[in-house]
Every structure is written in structure tokens, then in C-alpha cells.
Amino acid sequence: MALSYKARRRWALVILLIGMPLYIIFAIAGVALLFQFTGRPPIWLEFAIYVVLGVLWVFPFKKVFMGVGQADPDAPQD
Numbered sequence: 001m002a003l004s005y006k007a008r009r010r011w012a013l014v015i016l017l018i019g020m021p022l023y024i025i026f027a028i029a030g031v032a033l034l035f036q037f038t039g040r041p042p043i044w045l046e047f048a049i050y051v052v053l054g055v056l057w058v059f060p061f062k063k064v065f066m067g068v069g070q071a072d073p074d075a076p077q078d
Contacts, residue, residue, distance in 0.1 A: 003064070005072050012068045015061055027053045 003011065031049060040046070058065070067073075 005067070005074055008064050008066075009068055011064050012061075015064065020057070023057050 027050075031046075031053070035041070035046075041049075
């Protein structure tokens with residue numbers, strides 16, 4: 001089932017305002033928990049882990065964000 005343009009905009013807003021902060025909290029807590037058991041890695045590896053986690057969140061939501069910044073295709077043309 002395809003989402004309408006307005007539904008995608010609303011879901012994108014929910015994801016960015018609620019989901020993204022929650023993801024950041026859980027990602028940082030998860031990495032800190034991992035480092036607690038394994039010890040802190042070199043700074044370049046820690047940076048790489050955070051970069052991968054920073055990009056990884058977008059793949060499940062790619063369809064929601066696709067075209068949200070465009071004009072509404074369902075709007076009547078003037």
C-alpha cells in the first residue's frame with residue numbers, strides 16, 4: 001500500500017522529531033554498552049562506528065522520505 005504525499009510528510013516529521021532522537025539515544029547507549037565490555041577502541045574505529053550508525057537509520061525509511069521536499073503532486077495546478 002502506497003502512502004499519499006501528505007501521509008509521507010506527516011510520517012517524515014514524526015520520524016525526525018520523535019524517532020531520530022530515540023534512535024540516537026539507543027545507538028549511543030548500545031555503543032557505550034559494547035565498549036564497556038570490550039574496552040574503548042581506537043578513535044578512528046569509534047568514529048567509523050558512529051558514521052555507519054548515522055547512515056544506517058535512513059535505509060528503512062527511504063520510501064517515506066522520497067520526494068517529501070518536492071511540491072505536492074496531488075495538488076491542483078494553477
